[in-house]
Amino acid sequence: MLAGCGQQSASHHDGSASSVSSASSVSATPSREVKVSLSAVVELMHDRWGDDVDLTSIEIEPVGSRYQYEVEAVNDDTEYQMVLNGRTGKVVRHSEQPLDADEAGGAERREKGIATDKLRALGHVTAAATKAVPGTATEWSLKKDDGVPVWSVKVRSKQGTMHEVDVQADNVAVLSSEDDD
Numbered sequence: 450m451l452a453g454c455g456q457q458s459a460s461h462h463d464g465s466a467s468s469v470s471s472a473s474s475v476s477a478t479p480s481r482e483v484k485v486s487l488s489a490v491v492e493l494m495h496d497r498w499g500d501d502v503d504l505t506s507i508e509i510e511p512v513g514s515r516y517q518y519e520v521e522a523v524n525d526d527t528e529y530q531m532v533l534n535g536r537t538g539k540v541v542r543h544s545e546q547p548l549d550a551d552e553a554g555g556a557e558r559r560e561k562g563i564a565t566d567k568l569r570a571l572g573h574v575t576a577a578a579t580k581a582v583p584g585t586a587t588e589w590s591l592k593k594d595d596g597v598p599v600w601s602v603k604v605r606s607k608q609g610t611m612h613e614v615d616v617q618a619d620n621v622a623v624l625s626s627e628d629d630d
Contacts, residue, residue, distance in 0.1 A: 504562070
């Protein structure tokens with residue numbers, strides 16, 4: 450199950466990263482549920498680093514019997530990284546480091562920053578990917594591609610082959626699908 454499947458967007462609001470809402474069922478083993486909503490992750494990012502940071506990437510991957518989020522963000526001069534338990538929202542580790550001179554002054558932010566107010570919920574992204582390739586979504590990665598926020602979703606088809614489906618993050622349009630074996 451994915452929390453936040455009914456949410457339209459990820460936005461900054463009050464609550465905690467471990468907040469869980471009702472969800473639609475998605476093919477995944479019960480021990481590998483992603484229960485932390487995308488909006489809760491964005492909120493935690495802003496709570497930890499302030500409102501003047503932009504999301505640059507999110508990766509959601511299985512680690513043992515659970516999923517974890519790897520979140521990266523940036524402001525004009527600093528890069529931030531955080532790893533969260535995907536079931537509880539607990540911060541596993543976090544770090545920050547100054548940007549290199551060629552990335553500072555907002556250059557990295559302009560190139561990679563993702564506006565989070567229009568991101569569709571992970572459940573919608575997963576539904577689009579598994580409609581394009583019927584099967585089970587196993588990993589998600591959000592990055593900006595040619596100025597557009599794109600989720601790359603790894604889907605194990607019903608035949609057992611791996612596929613990568615690219616889904617536009619703000620309107621869930623499927624952009625491409627290819628074998629990932």
